[in-house]
Amino acid sequence: MNNLIVHCSLFRLYNGDMTTTTVRPASEVPLEIAPDEVMAQLEKAAAASDPYDVSAFVTAVKAVDWDSRPAADFVRAVYLALNAGAHLTARHLAMAGAARFPDHAELQKMAYILAPPKATVSKSGPHPENKGNMAWLKENWDTYRGRWVALRGGQLLAVADSLDGLVAQVGEIRNTSILVTSIW
Amino acid sequence: MVALLAFSNGEPFATGLADYTYHSPTPRELEPRLILQIAFEGFEAAAILDTGAPYVICAPAVARQVGFAPTGSLGQIRLLVRGASVSGRLYRSTVTFPAILGVDLSVDATVFVPDPDWEESWGDLPSFIGLGGCLERMRFAIDPGSDTFYFGPLA
Numbered sequence: 001m002n003n004l005i006v007h008c009s010l011f012r013l014y015n016g017d018m019t020t021t022t023v024r025p026a027s028e029v030p031l032e033i034a035p036d037e038v039m040a041q042l043e044k045a046a047a048a049s050d051p052y053d054v055s056a057f058v059t060a061v062k063a064v065d066w067d068s069r070p071a072a073d074f075v076r077a078v079y080l081a082l083n084a085g086a087h088l089t090a091r092h093l094a095m096a097g098a099a100r101f102p103d104h105a106e107l108q109k110m111a112y113i114l115a116p117p118k119a120t121v122s123k124s125g126p127h128p129e130n131k132g133n134m135a136w137l138k139e140n141w142d143t144y145r146g147r148w149v150a151l152r153g154g155q156l157l158a159v160a161d162s163l164d165g166l167v168a169q170v171g172e173i174r175n176t177s178i179l180v181t182s183i184w
Numbered sequence: 185m186v187a188l189l190a191f192s193n194g195e196p197f198a199t200g201l202a203d204y205t206y207h208s209p210t211p212r213e214l215e216p217r218l219i220l221q222i223a224f225e226g227f228e229a230a231a232i233l234d235t236g237a238p239y240v241i242c243a244p245a246v247a248r249q250v251g252f253a254p255t256g257s258l259g260q261i262r263l264l265v266r267g268a269s270v271s272g273r274l275y276r277s278t279v280t281f282p283a284i285l286g287v288d289l290s291v292d293a294t295v296f297v298p299d300p301d302w303e304e305s306w307g308d309l310p311s312f313i314g315l316g317g318c319l320e321r322m323r324f325a326i327d328p329g330s331d332t333f334y335f336g337p338l339a
Contacts, residue, residue, distance in 0.1 A: 117317055
């Protein structure tokens with residue numbers, strides 16, 4: 001019946017602050033988990049999942065008693081969720097797994113990469129030299145369709161058939177305020 | 185901190201602004217999308233604002249120039265990008281919104297990078313700025329009257 005239980009900890013993850021979720025320490029988890037159908041059910045749900053409707057997969061994830069699962073199952077479940085298109089579920093699983101297994105390097109990495117984004121005000125800017133780039137694209141789109149362009153200050157610096165060709169003409173682009181783009 | 189748009193209590197909503205333009209994402213799709221200038225680790229490229237995307241998606245040619253190292257990523261996954269199941273990897277990376285007025289906004293974002301063998305079939309498609317992994321935790325607004333994109337951090 002375990003796979004029919006909607007587990008409270010994971011339910012909290014979906015509805016509130018992930019950082020305050022209480023999880024059972026990994027030391028309390030039996031070292032040997034008896035082979036069961038839980039992960040097989042999850043694999044099956046992932047395989048049958050439609051990227052435009054992940055509700056069945058999410059329901060299957062919620063039905064797992066994650067307090068009894070080892071770290072490897074969290075890792076596997078994160079990949080299943082990502083490939084099924086259940087991206088928020090992947091984030092929740094990664095963060096819950098990382099909280100429960102703080103010494104597990106892969107889960108820590110997953111939680112770091114999938115964590116909510118964080119926006120911070122930079123010490124750089126403004127860049128008035130960027131003004132005009134978008135207007136240039138609007139005015140010249142059809143003329144340069146299918147090519148790559150480098151722009152600065154609304155001025156065309158270079159044109160090429162590839163980004164490599166553009167870099168060969170312009171040189172280093174990183175941190176130069178040069179905008180490069182294909183014209184699709 | 186410059187407040188370009190502010191709440192009624194004076195707290196800034198936006199701390200920077202930039203121009204955008206409109207264009208369809210592919211020649212076959214006529215619905216225009218917002219195109220912005222952003223920077224991947226200092227490498228400035230045009231990207232489509234796509235509120236349906238689960239992550240920032242970096243075009244393969246741009247990703248190669250930026251130099252994402254697979255050691256900093258999760259394992260290979262597949263992501264549906266404009267109807268195609270694309271193989272690639274997820275990274276944590278800095279995506280910057282350069283300000284024409286105000287200050288830049290740096291976002292510690294989740295970025296999907298298609299595998300290098302997708303570069304040829306990617307064609308001319310640009311990069312995408314997803315609601316997931318990026319826009320979901322920043323303030324933004326557009327002014328269609330002046331084609332201006334306003335941005336700022338959450339307080």
